[in-house]
Amino acid sequence: MxxxxxxxxxxxxxxxxxxxxxxxxxxxxxxxxxxxxxxxxxxxxxxxxxxxxxxxxxxxxxxxxxxxxxxxxxxxxxxxxxxxxxxxxxxxxxxxxxxxxxxxxxxxxxxxxxxxxxxxxxxxxxxxxxxxxxxxxxxxxxxxxxxxxxxxxxxxxxxxxxxxxxxxxxxxxxxxxxxxxIRPGKPNKAASGFFSSILREPLIGEEAVLPVSDTVRHWFxxxxxxxxxxxxxxxxxxxxxxxxxxxxMPGLSATVGDQIEALRRVAGDDAAKLIRREANKTVADIISGWPQSFDAKRAEALGFKAEISFDDIIRVHIEDELGNTLSAWERA
Missing domain, CATH: 3.40.50.720 (NAD(P)-binding Rossmann-like Domain)
Incomplete structure (x- = not known):
């Protein structure tokens, strides 16, 4: 091949x-x-x-x-x-x-x-x-x-x-x-980049900027x-x-608020407090025209699978990118 x-x-x-x-x-x-x-x-x-x-x-x-x-x-x-x-x-x-x-x-x-x-x-x-x-x-x-x-x-x-x-x-x-x-590494120029940064940066003790409201829903x-x-x-x-x-593809429909609550459950209040709200109309306007949820029956019937909770998505990031340091957060 x-x-x-x-x-x-x-x-x-x-x-x-x-x-x-x-x-x-x-x-x-x-x-x-x-x-x-x-x-x-x-x-x-x-x-x-x-x-x-x-x-x-x-x-x-x-x-x-x-x-x-x-x-x-x-x-x-x-x-x-x-x-x-x-x-x-x-x-x-x-x-x-x-x-x-x-x-x-x-x-x-x-x-x-x-x-x-x-x-x-x-x-x-x-x-x-x-x-x-x-x-x-x-x-x-x-x-x-x-x-x-x-x-x-x-x-x-x-x-x-x-x-x-x-x-x-x-x-x-x-x-x-x-x-x-959560995308690993440094932020890119994607309008959707904040969906990762509001979790990725707090998980390593850094501040992240949230440019849209907590009610924004998307597919992950x-x-x-x-x-x-x-x-x-x-x-x-x-x-x-x-x-x-x-x-x-299958995915998980969640709001920004759902993401933050999952972060709080996995990494605690201190991590969630590192998210700073700073509205950005350009980003908000782009995101407002994006879909929020799907019924991906065709893909699922053909064997494609995704996570079913944002807790799982955060745990995947910790396992794959942070050396499986979840236990350190749980002890905090």
Whole structure:
């Protein structure tokens, strides 16, 4: 199995690489070769097989052709600029999130004209492809009505994935990721970044800023669950999808207040007191057009699973990122 991961230097990309290496196979086929690409060259992990790390901008001419030159059997396309940056820089958002995706799909199509190349492609989309009017709970049949440039770019990517799959150019599956919380590391430019920072920073004794009200509700999953989604998508038989190639992933619907109360239960009042409320209208306006809850029946029926409480999400972060120091908080 020859695998290409685009966006391999990002948080989910790094975790996906390690998960695949630990697993060793995809659909019972040993992983022999990994090509890891991102705008900056990803770090080289420990891997017994052949590995290549590449600094590459997918939106530049010739890059996609170079990345598929070895004819990877499986391509995980995770690369994107995040919601806040895509909204602030219109041209960059469309160049990276749309032009890069189209370039990849076109390179695969053209390659297939000469050697019957048709790889499996896992495309990470987002729940922000949905916008107003929004029901309280969004089902699998709800239409795409994005209210941000990022959501629009992802929605177009989903349509391209479905059409290129229909035409037999590639074998695509799209997964709409919930907002990932708690994201490890430093804050990024995503409008949703505070959903992680109000938990991540207090857990290490640092102050965090909350730019919206406690009543804001959203759809969440942990990084661990997100990686599991991608790995499961890599192995899923896409014949089960029919023409509807993108699935909304399971998750947890919770308010900011629910997050804070979970933090209080797991880490105590001192941690919760480190959250400072400072309204930000720009962020609040972006978030106001995002969905709050889903009924992800299709994905659940196909074996995708997520956490069922924010206590679980916080515990996952403590286990995976903080050296399993939960007991220290419980003794505090």
């Amino acid at each position: 020859n695998i290409l991961i685009i966006g391999a230097a990002g948080m989910l990309g790094r975790k996906l690489v390690h998960a695949l290496i630990a697993k060793g196979t995809v659909v019972d086929r040993p992983i022999r070769r990994l090509v890891l690409a991102d705008i900056t060259a990803p770090e080289r992990p420990d891997f017994d097989g052949e590995i290549e790390t590449i600094a590459a901008d997918l939106s530049l001419p010739g890059t996609a052709e170079h990345l598929i030159a070895s004819r990877p059997d499986l391509i995980c396309h995770l690369a994107a600029i995040v919601s806040g940056e895509a909204e602030a820089d219109f041209e960059k958002g469309y160049r990276v999130n749309l032009d890069g995706t189209r370039a990849l799909f076109e390179a695969i199509r053209i390659a297939g004209q000469t050697d019957a190349y048709c790889p499996k492609v896992v495309f990470t989309s987002s729940i922000v492809v949905f916008g107003e009017p929004l029901p309280d709970v969004i089902g699998d049949d709800h239409c795409l009505t994005p209210l941000t440039s990022y959501g629009t770019q992802k929605a177009i990517g989903e349509l391209l994935l479905a059409d290129y799959s229909r035409r037999g150019f590639l074998d695509g599956i799209g997964i709409r990721l919930p907002t990932i919380s 999953a942990s990084p661990r669950a997100a990686v599991d989604f991608i790995v499961h998508a890599c192995e899923l038989n896409t014949e089960q999808l029919g023409s509807r190639r993108t699935l909304t």
